[in-house]
Amino acid sequence: MPLPNAAPSPFRSREERERDREEKREAVLRAAVRMFNARGFHATSLDDVAASLGISKPTIYHYLGNKEQVLIECVTRGLELLSAAADTARAQPGDGLARLRSVLRSYALVMMDDFGRCVVRTGDEFLSPEGAALFRARKRAIDLSIRALIEDGIADGSIAPVDVRMTAFTLAGALNWPGRWHAPDGPLTPSEIADAMVDILIGGLAPRT
Amino acid sequence: MPLPNAAPSPFRSREERERDREEKREAVLRAAVRMFNARGFHATSLDDVAASLGISKPTIYHYLGNKEQVLIECVTRGLELLSAAADTARAQPGDGLARLRSVLRSYALVMMDDFGRCVVRTGDEFLSPEGAALFRARKRAIDLSIRALIEDGIADGSIAPVDVRMTAFTLAGALNWPGRWHAPDGPLTPSEIADAMVDILIGGLAPRT
DNA sequence: TCTCCTATATACTCGTCGGTATATTGATTA
DNA sequence: TAATCAATATACCGACGAGTATATAGGAGA
Missing domain, CATH: 1.10.10.60 (Homeodomain-like)
Known part of the structure:
Protein backbone atom coordinates (compact mmCIF):
# COMPACT_ATOMS: atom_id res chain seq x y z
CA MET A 1 0.00 0.00 0.00
CA ASN A 66 2.41 19.48 -38.76
CA LYS A 67 -0.37 21.93 -39.36
CA GLU A 68 -2.68 19.51 -41.14
CA GLN A 69 -2.30 17.09 -38.24
CA VAL A 70 -3.52 19.77 -35.87
CA LEU A 71 -6.60 20.30 -37.98
CA ILE A 72 -7.23 16.59 -38.38
CA GLU A 73 -7.13 16.04 -34.64
CA CYS A 74 -9.55 18.89 -34.08
CA VAL A 75 -11.95 17.60 -36.71
CA THR A 76 -11.64 14.06 -35.38
CA ARG A 77 -12.59 15.19 -31.91
CA GLY A 78 -15.66 16.85 -33.35
CA LEU A 79 -16.60 13.80 -35.37
CA GLU A 80 -16.25 11.63 -32.30
CA LEU A 81 -18.65 13.83 -30.39
CA LEU A 82 -21.10 13.52 -33.24
CA SER A 83 -20.76 9.76 -33.47
CA ALA A 84 -21.18 9.42 -29.75
CA ALA A 85 -24.33 11.53 -29.90
CA ALA A 86 -25.76 9.33 -32.60
CA ASP A 87 -24.83 6.06 -30.96
CA THR A 88 -26.00 6.74 -27.42
CA ALA A 89 -29.28 8.28 -28.47
CA ARG A 90 -29.91 5.40 -30.84
CA ALA A 91 -29.62 2.92 -28.01
CA GLN A 92 -32.37 4.57 -26.00
CA PRO A 93 -35.91 3.22 -25.64
CA GLY A 94 -38.83 4.67 -27.57
CA ASP A 95 -40.10 4.62 -31.12
CA GLY A 96 -38.07 5.77 -34.12
CA LEU A 97 -39.29 9.34 -34.00
CA ALA A 98 -38.48 9.75 -30.31
CA ARG A 99 -34.99 8.37 -30.78
CA LEU A 100 -34.43 10.51 -33.86
CA ARG A 101 -35.51 13.55 -31.93
CA SER A 102 -32.99 12.72 -29.26
CA VAL A 103 -30.18 12.29 -31.80
CA LEU A 104 -31.01 15.53 -33.54
CA ARG A 105 -30.96 17.41 -30.29
CA SER A 106 -27.56 16.04 -29.33
CA TYR A 107 -26.25 16.70 -32.81
CA ALA A 108 -27.33 20.32 -32.63
CA LEU A 109 -25.64 20.74 -29.27
CA VAL A 110 -22.36 19.37 -30.59
CA MET A 111 -22.51 21.92 -33.39
CA MET A 112 -22.32 24.67 -30.82
CA ASP A 113 -19.14 23.22 -29.32
CA ASP A 114 -15.72 24.35 -30.50
CA PHE A 115 -14.77 20.98 -31.94
CA GLY A 116 -18.20 20.39 -33.43
CA ARG A 117 -18.15 23.72 -35.23
CA CYS A 118 -14.77 22.85 -36.61
CA VAL A 119 -16.26 19.88 -38.44
CA VAL A 120 -18.72 22.02 -40.31
CA ARG A 121 -16.30 24.84 -40.98
CA THR A 122 -13.64 22.57 -42.41
CA GLY A 123 -14.08 21.88 -46.08
CA ASP A 124 -12.50 18.90 -47.78
CA GLU A 125 -10.33 21.36 -49.65
CA PHE A 126 -8.28 22.10 -46.53
CA LEU A 127 -7.13 18.50 -46.21
CA SER A 128 -4.76 16.32 -48.15
CA PRO A 129 -6.45 13.65 -50.27
CA GLU A 130 -5.91 11.03 -47.57
CA GLY A 131 -7.18 13.32 -44.85
CA ALA A 132 -10.20 14.24 -46.91
CA ALA A 133 -11.01 10.59 -47.58
CA LEU A 134 -10.94 9.78 -43.89
CA PHE A 135 -13.05 12.83 -43.14
CA ARG A 136 -15.66 11.86 -45.68
CA ALA A 137 -15.80 8.28 -44.46
CA ARG A 138 -16.51 9.36 -40.91
CA LYS A 139 -19.13 11.85 -41.96
CA ARG A 140 -20.74 9.18 -44.06
CA ALA A 141 -20.96 6.84 -41.08
CA ILE A 142 -22.82 9.49 -39.12
CA ASP A 143 -25.14 10.09 -42.03
CA LEU A 144 -25.88 6.38 -42.23
CA SER A 145 -26.69 6.30 -38.53
CA ILE A 146 -29.27 8.99 -39.00
CA ARG A 147 -30.72 7.30 -42.04
CA ALA A 148 -31.08 4.05 -40.14
CA LEU A 149 -33.01 5.85 -37.46
CA ILE A 150 -35.33 7.43 -39.99
CA GLU A 151 -35.93 4.03 -41.50
CA ASP A 152 -36.76 2.61 -38.08
CA GLY A 153 -39.28 5.37 -37.57
CA ILE A 154 -40.91 4.78 -40.92
CA ALA A 155 -41.08 1.05 -40.18
CA ASP A 156 -42.79 1.56 -36.82
CA GLY A 157 -45.12 4.23 -38.19
CA SER A 158 -43.83 7.10 -36.05
CA ILE A 159 -42.31 8.88 -39.08
CA ALA A 160 -44.11 9.66 -42.33
CA PRO A 161 -42.88 7.73 -45.40
CA VAL A 162 -40.37 10.33 -46.57
CA ASP A 163 -37.36 10.04 -48.87
CA VAL A 164 -34.75 8.85 -46.38
CA ARG A 165 -31.66 10.13 -48.13
CA MET A 166 -32.95 13.63 -48.75
CA THR A 167 -34.42 13.82 -45.30
CA ALA A 168 -31.12 12.99 -43.68
CA PHE A 169 -29.41 15.68 -45.77
CA THR A 170 -32.03 18.24 -44.91
CA LEU A 171 -31.93 17.56 -41.19
CA ALA A 172 -28.15 17.55 -41.06
CA GLY A 173 -27.98 20.75 -43.09
CA ALA A 174 -30.32 22.58 -40.76
CA LEU A 175 -28.52 21.36 -37.65
CA ASN A 176 -25.08 22.13 -39.03
CA TRP A 177 -25.99 25.72 -39.49
CA PRO A 178 -25.58 26.85 -35.87
CA GLY A 179 -21.94 25.83 -36.26
CA ARG A 180 -21.59 28.83 -38.53
CA TRP A 181 -23.67 31.49 -36.85
CA HIS A 182 -24.04 30.63 -33.18
CA ALA A 183 -22.13 32.93 -30.83
CA PRO A 184 -21.73 31.53 -27.31
CA ASP A 185 -22.71 34.86 -25.77
CA GLY A 186 -26.05 35.12 -27.58
CA PRO A 187 -29.36 35.47 -25.73
CA LEU A 188 -30.47 31.87 -26.31
CA THR A 189 -28.71 28.91 -24.73
CA PRO A 190 -27.56 26.08 -26.99
CA SER A 191 -30.16 23.89 -25.39
CA GLU A 192 -32.98 26.28 -26.28
CA ILE A 193 -31.73 26.60 -29.83
CA ALA A 194 -31.49 22.86 -30.22
CA ASP A 195 -35.02 22.33 -28.93
CA ALA A 196 -36.50 24.98 -31.17
CA MET A 197 -34.79 23.65 -34.29
CA VAL A 198 -35.73 20.07 -33.61
CA ASP A 199 -39.36 21.01 -33.04
CA ILE A 200 -39.53 22.81 -36.36
CA LEU A 201 -37.90 19.96 -38.22
CA ILE A 202 -40.04 17.28 -36.67
CA GLY A 203 -43.31 19.14 -36.85
CA GLY A 204 -43.02 21.09 -40.10
CA LEU A 205 -44.63 24.42 -40.81
CA ALA A 206 -48.09 23.70 -42.10
CA PRO A 207 -50.63 23.74 -39.27
CA ARG A 208 -51.89 20.35 -38.07
CA THR A 209 -55.53 20.09 -38.97
CA MET B 1 -30.81 55.41 -90.91
CA ASN B 66 -7.53 43.16 -56.05
CA LYS B 67 -8.26 39.69 -54.84
CA GLU B 68 -10.82 40.66 -52.24
CA GLN B 69 -12.67 42.63 -54.87
CA VAL B 70 -12.93 39.50 -56.99
CA LEU B 71 -14.45 37.61 -54.09
CA ILE B 72 -16.80 40.44 -53.18
CA GLU B 73 -18.13 40.62 -56.72
CA CYS B 74 -18.71 36.88 -56.74
CA VAL B 75 -20.50 36.94 -53.43
CA THR B 76 -22.52 39.97 -54.45
CA ARG B 77 -23.72 38.20 -57.58
CA GLY B 78 -24.86 35.29 -55.40
CA LEU B 79 -26.60 37.57 -52.93
CA GLU B 80 -28.39 39.32 -55.76
CA LEU B 81 -29.70 36.01 -57.02
CA LEU B 82 -30.95 35.25 -53.55
CA SER B 83 -32.59 38.63 -53.10
CA ALA B 84 -34.22 38.36 -56.49
CA ALA B 85 -35.56 34.93 -55.58
CA ALA B 86 -37.05 36.29 -52.38
CA ASP B 87 -38.54 39.41 -53.93
CA THR B 88 -40.17 37.88 -56.99
CA ALA B 89 -41.66 34.95 -55.12
CA ARG B 90 -42.94 37.27 -52.44
CA ALA B 91 -44.89 39.28 -55.00
CA GLN B 92 -46.80 36.24 -56.21
CA PRO B 93 -50.43 35.49 -55.34
CA GLY B 94 -51.40 32.86 -52.79
CA ASP B 95 -51.34 32.58 -49.02
CA GLY B 96 -48.23 32.96 -46.89
CA LEU B 97 -47.34 29.29 -46.95
CA ALA B 98 -47.61 29.03 -50.73
CA ARG B 99 -45.42 32.08 -51.23
CA LEU B 100 -42.92 30.86 -48.65
CA ARG B 101 -42.76 27.53 -50.42
CA SER B 102 -41.99 29.31 -53.65
CA VAL B 103 -39.23 31.39 -52.06
CA LEU B 104 -37.65 28.36 -50.44
CA ARG B 105 -37.60 26.51 -53.71
CA SER B 106 -35.91 29.36 -55.54
CA TYR B 107 -33.46 29.81 -52.68
CA ALA B 108 -32.48 26.16 -52.85
CA LEU B 109 -31.93 26.39 -56.59
CA VAL B 110 -29.65 29.40 -56.22
CA MET B 111 -27.59 27.41 -53.74
CA MET B 112 -26.75 24.95 -56.49
CA ASP B 113 -25.46 27.73 -58.76
CA ASP B 114 -21.78 28.69 -58.75
CA PHE B 115 -22.38 32.18 -57.39
CA GLY B 116 -24.96 30.99 -54.88
CA ARG B 117 -22.60 28.37 -53.49
CA CYS B 118 -19.98 31.01 -53.13
CA VAL B 119 -22.18 32.91 -50.68
CA VAL B 120 -22.42 29.97 -48.35
CA ARG B 121 -18.80 28.93 -48.71
CA THR B 122 -17.47 32.38 -47.96
CA GLY B 123 -17.05 33.05 -44.29
CA ASP B 124 -16.85 36.56 -42.89
CA GLU B 125 -13.29 35.80 -42.00
CA PHE B 126 -12.21 35.98 -45.65
CA LEU B 127 -13.29 39.58 -45.97
CA SER B 128 -11.96 42.86 -44.66
CA PRO B 129 -14.06 44.40 -41.89
CA GLU B 130 -15.85 46.65 -44.39
CA GLY B 131 -16.47 43.81 -46.79
CA ALA B 132 -17.77 41.62 -44.00
CA ALA B 133 -20.11 44.34 -42.79
CA LEU B 134 -21.61 44.72 -46.25
CA PHE B 135 -21.91 40.97 -46.56
CA ARG B 136 -23.71 40.64 -43.27
CA ALA B 137 -26.08 43.47 -44.08
CA ARG B 138 -27.15 41.87 -47.33
CA LYS B 139 -27.61 38.48 -45.74
CA ARG B 140 -29.67 40.09 -43.04
CA ALA B 141 -31.95 41.68 -45.59
CA ILE B 142 -32.63 38.29 -47.12
CA ASP B 143 -33.28 36.81 -43.69
CA LEU B 144 -35.75 39.58 -42.95
CA SER B 145 -37.55 38.88 -46.20
CA ILE B 146 -38.03 35.30 -45.21
CA ARG B 147 -39.16 36.23 -41.73
CA ALA B 148 -41.73 38.62 -43.14
CA LEU B 149 -43.12 35.85 -45.26
CA ILE B 150 -43.38 33.51 -42.29
CA GLU B 151 -45.19 36.21 -40.37
CA ASP B 152 -47.63 36.65 -43.25
CA GLY B 153 -48.32 32.96 -43.19
CA ILE B 154 -48.91 32.90 -39.47
CA ALA B 155 -51.23 35.89 -39.79
CA ASP B 156 -53.36 34.27 -42.50
CA GLY B 157 -53.38 30.90 -40.75
CA SER B 158 -51.49 28.96 -43.41
CA ILE B 159 -48.44 28.53 -41.17
CA ALA B 160 -48.46 27.22 -37.60
CA PRO B 161 -47.57 29.77 -34.89
CA VAL B 162 -43.84 28.99 -34.77
CA ASP B 163 -40.90 31.04 -33.49
CA VAL B 164 -40.23 33.19 -36.53
CA ARG B 165 -36.57 33.87 -35.93
CA MET B 166 -35.56 30.30 -35.26
CA THR B 167 -37.68 29.06 -38.11
CA ALA B 168 -35.97 31.37 -40.57
CA PHE B 169 -32.58 30.18 -39.33
CA THR B 170 -33.57 26.55 -39.60
CA LEU B 171 -34.97 26.85 -43.08
CA ALA B 172 -32.02 28.84 -44.36
CA GLY B 173 -29.59 26.39 -42.79
CA ALA B 174 -31.18 23.41 -44.44
CA LEU B 175 -31.34 25.11 -47.82
CA ASN B 176 -27.79 26.41 -47.62
CA TRP B 177 -26.48 22.93 -47.24
CA PRO B 178 -26.66 21.85 -50.89
CA GLY B 179 -24.21 24.66 -51.57
CA ARG B 180 -21.65 22.54 -49.78
CA TRP B 181 -22.40 19.04 -51.00
CA HIS B 182 -24.28 19.21 -54.26
CA ALA B 183 -22.27 18.07 -57.29
CA PRO B 184 -23.76 19.15 -60.60
CA ASP B 185 -23.24 15.69 -62.06
CA GLY B 186 -25.21 13.87 -59.37
CA PRO B 187 -28.23 11.67 -60.15
CA LEU B 188 -30.82 14.19 -58.93
CA THR B 189 -31.45 17.47 -60.69
CA PRO B 190 -31.34 20.67 -58.64
CA SER B 191 -35.04 21.00 -59.18
CA GLU B 192 -35.75 17.58 -57.68
CA ILE B 193 -33.52 18.28 -54.73
CA ALA B 194 -35.17 21.61 -54.10
CA ASP B 195 -38.63 20.07 -54.20
CA ALA B 196 -37.74 17.26 -51.85
CA MET B 197 -36.15 19.55 -49.30
CA VAL B 198 -38.98 22.03 -49.34
CA ASP B 199 -41.56 19.29 -48.87
CA ILE B 200 -39.73 17.97 -45.83
CA LEU B 201 -39.36 21.41 -44.29
CA ILE B 202 -42.95 22.41 -44.90
CA GLY B 203 -44.51 19.13 -43.88
CA GLY B 204 -42.28 17.94 -41.06
CA LEU B 205 -41.58 14.33 -40.20
CA ALA B 206 -44.34 13.22 -37.88
CA PRO B 207 -47.19 11.60 -39.82
CA ARG B 208 -50.34 13.67 -40.30
CA THR B 209 -53.10 12.06 -38.33
C1' DT C 1 28.90 10.47 -12.84
C1' DC C 2 28.14 9.97 -17.64
C1' DT C 3 24.88 9.44 -21.07
C1' DC C 4 20.55 9.87 -23.15
C1' DC C 5 16.01 11.51 -23.75
C1' DT C 6 12.42 15.19 -23.40
C1' DA C 7 10.96 19.75 -23.68
C1' DT C 8 11.74 23.96 -25.30
C1' DA C 9 13.81 28.09 -27.60
C1' DT C 10 16.19 31.02 -31.30
C1' DA C 11 17.18 31.72 -35.66
C1' DC C 12 17.05 30.29 -40.08
C1' DT C 13 15.44 28.55 -45.14
C1' DC C 14 12.54 28.55 -48.83
C1' DG C 15 8.41 28.54 -51.45
C1' DT C 16 4.25 31.00 -52.49
C1' DC C 17 1.51 34.70 -53.55
C1' DG C 18 -0.52 39.39 -53.51
C1' DG C 19 0.58 43.28 -55.62
C1' DT C 20 3.38 46.60 -58.73
C1' DA C 21 6.71 48.86 -62.00
C1' DT C 22 7.36 49.09 -66.51
C1' DA C 23 7.29 48.00 -71.44
C1' DT C 24 4.63 47.17 -75.73
C1' DT C 25 1.11 47.29 -78.99
C1' DG C 26 -2.61 49.02 -81.27
C1' DA C 27 -6.68 51.68 -81.59
C1' DT C 28 -8.97 56.56 -80.72
C1' DT C 29 -8.90 61.24 -80.90
C1' DA C 30 -7.33 66.03 -81.47
C1' DT D 1 0.53 62.76 -87.39
C1' DA D 2 1.17 63.37 -82.57
C1' DA D 3 -0.65 62.44 -78.20
C1' DT D 4 -3.35 59.54 -75.48
C1' DC D 5 -5.58 55.65 -73.66
C1' DA D 6 -6.84 50.64 -73.19
C1' DA D 7 -5.23 46.11 -72.89
C1' DT D 8 -1.92 43.15 -72.10
C1' DA D 9 2.63 41.04 -70.91
C1' DT D 10 7.23 40.15 -68.33
C1' DA D 11 9.72 40.58 -64.54
C1' DC D 12 10.16 41.89 -60.18
C1' DC D 13 9.45 43.04 -54.83
C1' DG D 14 8.24 42.12 -50.16
C1' DA D 15 5.68 39.71 -46.74
C1' DC D 16 4.28 35.90 -44.64
C1' DG D 17 4.30 31.48 -42.95
C1' DA D 18 5.28 26.32 -42.92
C1' DG D 19 8.70 23.69 -41.56
C1' DT D 20 13.76 22.73 -39.85
C1' DA D 21 18.61 22.97 -37.93
C1' DT D 22 20.56 23.51 -33.91
C1' DA D 23 21.38 24.70 -29.08
C1' DT D 24 20.32 24.23 -24.16
C1' DA D 25 18.77 22.76 -19.79
C1' DG D 26 17.34 19.42 -16.82
C1' DG D 27 15.55 15.00 -15.37
C1' DA D 28 16.04 9.60 -15.88
C1' DG D 29 18.50 5.61 -16.03
C1' DA D 30 22.87 2.85 -16.14
Missing part, protein backbone atom coordinates in the same frame (compact mmCIF):
# COMPACT_ATOMS: atom_id res chain seq x y z
CA PRO A 2 1.57 3.35 -1.01
CA LEU A 3 2.23 5.81 1.75
CA PRO A 4 0.03 8.91 1.66
CA ASN A 5 2.26 11.73 0.49
CA ALA A 6 1.04 15.14 1.64
CA ALA A 7 3.64 17.31 -0.09
CA PRO A 8 3.45 16.59 -3.82
CA SER A 9 6.79 15.45 -5.10
CA PRO A 10 8.43 17.38 -7.91
CA PHE A 11 9.51 14.04 -9.35
CA ARG A 12 6.89 12.78 -11.78
CA SER A 13 6.25 9.17 -12.42
CA ARG A 14 5.99 7.81 -15.94
CA GLU A 15 2.19 8.00 -15.90
CA GLU A 16 2.22 11.51 -14.56
CA ARG A 17 4.55 12.58 -17.32
CA GLU A 18 2.36 10.98 -19.92
CA ARG A 19 -0.66 12.69 -18.49
CA ASP A 20 1.19 16.00 -18.57
CA ARG A 21 2.02 15.45 -22.16
CA GLU A 22 -1.56 14.63 -23.05
CA GLU A 23 -2.74 17.73 -21.23
CA LYS A 24 -0.40 19.93 -23.24
CA ARG A 25 -1.48 18.34 -26.49
CA GLU A 26 -5.08 19.06 -25.56
CA ALA A 27 -4.30 22.64 -24.68
CA VAL A 28 -2.70 23.14 -28.09
CA LEU A 29 -5.73 21.65 -29.81
CA ARG A 30 -8.18 23.76 -27.86
CA ALA A 31 -6.27 26.94 -28.65
CA ALA A 32 -5.93 25.96 -32.28
CA VAL A 33 -9.57 25.03 -32.83
CA ARG A 34 -10.72 28.34 -31.41
CA MET A 35 -8.48 30.28 -33.74
CA PHE A 36 -9.36 28.14 -36.73
CA ASN A 37 -13.04 28.75 -36.06
CA ALA A 38 -12.58 32.46 -35.55
CA ARG A 39 -10.25 33.29 -38.43
CA GLY A 40 -10.24 30.26 -40.69
CA PHE A 41 -7.62 27.59 -41.08
CA HIS A 42 -5.46 29.22 -43.72
CA ALA A 43 -5.57 32.59 -42.03
CA THR A 44 -4.31 31.14 -38.73
CA SER A 45 -0.57 30.62 -38.49
CA LEU A 46 0.91 28.20 -36.03
CA ASP A 47 2.96 31.10 -34.74
CA ASP A 48 -0.32 32.74 -33.75
CA VAL A 49 -1.51 29.61 -32.00
CA ALA A 50 1.80 29.25 -30.19
CA ALA A 51 1.79 32.90 -29.15
CA SER A 52 -1.71 32.55 -27.70
CA LEU A 53 -0.34 29.85 -25.41
CA GLY A 54 2.88 31.68 -24.61
CA ILE A 55 4.98 29.00 -26.28
CA SER A 56 6.94 28.79 -29.52
CA LYS A 57 6.09 27.15 -32.80
CA PRO A 58 8.54 24.24 -32.57
CA THR A 59 6.78 23.17 -29.40
CA ILE A 60 3.63 22.63 -31.40
CA TYR A 61 5.61 20.60 -33.90
CA HIS A 62 6.92 18.60 -30.99
CA TYR A 63 3.42 17.55 -29.94
CA LEU A 64 1.68 17.41 -33.32
CA GLY A 65 3.65 16.74 -36.46
CA PRO B 2 -27.63 53.34 -90.68
CA LEU B 3 -26.72 51.30 -93.71
CA PRO B 4 -26.95 47.54 -93.22
CA ASN B 5 -23.40 46.30 -93.00
CA ALA B 6 -23.06 42.66 -94.01
CA ALA B 7 -19.37 42.17 -93.21
CA PRO B 8 -18.84 42.89 -89.49
CA SER B 9 -16.43 45.74 -89.12
CA PRO B 10 -13.24 45.22 -87.09
CA PHE B 11 -13.75 48.74 -85.72
CA ARG B 12 -15.75 48.62 -82.51
CA SER B 13 -18.03 51.35 -81.35
CA ARG B 14 -17.90 52.69 -77.82
CA GLU B 15 -20.80 50.48 -76.71
CA GLU B 16 -19.27 47.44 -78.27
CA ARG B 17 -16.03 48.05 -76.46
CA GLU B 18 -17.84 48.50 -73.18
CA ARG B 19 -19.73 45.31 -73.75
CA ASP B 20 -16.48 43.51 -74.52
CA ARG B 21 -15.02 44.76 -71.32
CA GLU B 22 -18.03 43.67 -69.33
CA GLU B 23 -17.86 40.24 -70.93
CA LYS B 24 -14.24 39.82 -69.94
CA ARG B 25 -14.95 40.88 -66.39
CA GLU B 26 -17.68 38.28 -66.24
CA ALA B 27 -15.42 35.61 -67.61
CA VAL B 28 -12.87 36.37 -64.91
CA LEU B 29 -15.54 36.18 -62.23
CA ARG B 30 -16.94 32.92 -63.51
CA ALA B 31 -13.51 31.32 -63.62
CA ALA B 32 -12.65 32.67 -60.19
CA VAL B 33 -15.84 31.57 -58.48
CA ARG B 34 -15.45 28.06 -59.77
CA MET B 35 -11.93 27.80 -58.44
CA PHE B 36 -12.85 29.43 -55.14
CA ASN B 37 -15.66 26.90 -54.71
CA ALA B 38 -13.47 23.97 -55.65
CA ARG B 39 -10.32 24.77 -53.71
CA GLY B 40 -11.25 27.53 -51.33
CA PHE B 41 -10.46 31.22 -51.49
CA HIS B 42 -7.08 31.22 -49.79
CA ALA B 43 -5.89 28.17 -51.68
CA THR B 44 -6.67 29.75 -55.04
CA SER B 45 -4.08 32.16 -56.35
CA LEU B 46 -4.91 34.77 -58.91
CA ASP B 47 -2.13 33.29 -61.00
CA ASP B 48 -4.17 30.07 -61.12
CA VAL B 49 -7.30 31.93 -62.15
CA ALA B 50 -5.41 33.82 -64.82
CA ALA B 51 -3.81 30.65 -66.14
CA SER B 52 -7.19 28.92 -66.41
CA LEU B 53 -8.25 31.71 -68.76
CA GLY B 54 -4.98 31.82 -70.65
CA ILE B 55 -4.23 35.34 -69.47
CA SER B 56 -1.81 36.87 -67.00
CA LYS B 57 -2.36 38.09 -63.48
CA PRO B 58 -2.05 41.81 -64.19
CA THR B 59 -4.95 41.50 -66.58
CA ILE B 60 -7.14 40.47 -63.68
CA TYR B 61 -5.90 43.46 -61.75
CA HIS B 62 -6.81 45.57 -64.75
CA TYR B 63 -10.45 44.49 -64.55
CA LEU B 64 -10.86 44.01 -60.80
CA GLY B 65 -8.72 45.96 -58.35
